[in-house]
Amino acid sequence: MPIATYALIALTAVVSWVAFNQRKLADRLILWPPAVHRHKQYDRLLTYGFIHADFLHLFFNMITLYFFGGQIEAVMGQWSGPWTYPLFYLSALVVSILPSYLKNQNNPNYLSLGASGAVSAVLFSFILLAPWQLIFVFFIPMPAFVFAVVYVGYSIWMDRRGGDRINHSAHLAGAAYGVMFMLIMRPQVLGHFLDALMHPSFGR
Template structure:
């Protein structure tokens, strides 16, 4: 079955792979805050998430989107009555996750960012919101999803302040926050009770 997640993955893979080893093409599509500010190239908020540094970067993001995206599509179908909200969610996550980077680096000509990590983080954290006690494998170590979420946010904040590794940790952090807020704000009357039920019924709770 052709899901929206799969469509996004196919498009992202095609654009990313064709841009590999073509710095000029990556420059045209990357999230380049300076060019956004100077030339109003706002499309970069979206296209920056369609290009990746290499196969490992692309593969990690797309595999994560594949594993989590299908479930979120189903949940959004139930919440909103239309899976098109998943596409809206993903595109907005790309944009929102890059806004802090734009503000921080808009005067820095040399700063550029690529990858769908911000939007993928949003998908993962939406999944955590609905299934906080699900088990996530982190480097083959099983971990509760909500624990992973807390550690991930803390790590993103720490690495953002530290810097120097070439990874846009701000996009990871704000994508994750958006992933929780999007369904929470739009359907708080449904999402809050679901989350409270889930959080108080982890395996063994009250037994």
């Protein structure tokens, strides 16, 4: 049983739900760079990932974590023990938001929230292991590595374009972190990924 994944989903859901109804809590947990820079509230680099803008934002992040987190938790648990996966997830929250934080360190109008960066890290670590696994995007099936290419391209384009209030930079940083974390843990994963790409096997 993927205990850590279920615990992260439950904690995120509860904290997000409470924050929906308590603005003061949301204001304290959200990433607001001046609070980190000026008031040394470094915990915001982590807590922002446990609140969400609305129910749909929460649902899409947690359903993705549900489908892929358990599998990555199992793999990491086999490789190096049960604490690796939760540490990976929590560190992904911090690493994925760092580019946005550094860019907006003195911007009093910048806010960011949501687990998308860490969820991207989990998803892309999974894609390394199973590039031909079918992923359903709005009920449209596509191989995981194709989704990865589209996702990265779209995120880069939207990050440069801006205007949709979504932190695409965190998505990209999280995805990169997920890949690097897996390769540092097991460098041979790269060989597995390349070999799998050369031998299409849809759904596996």
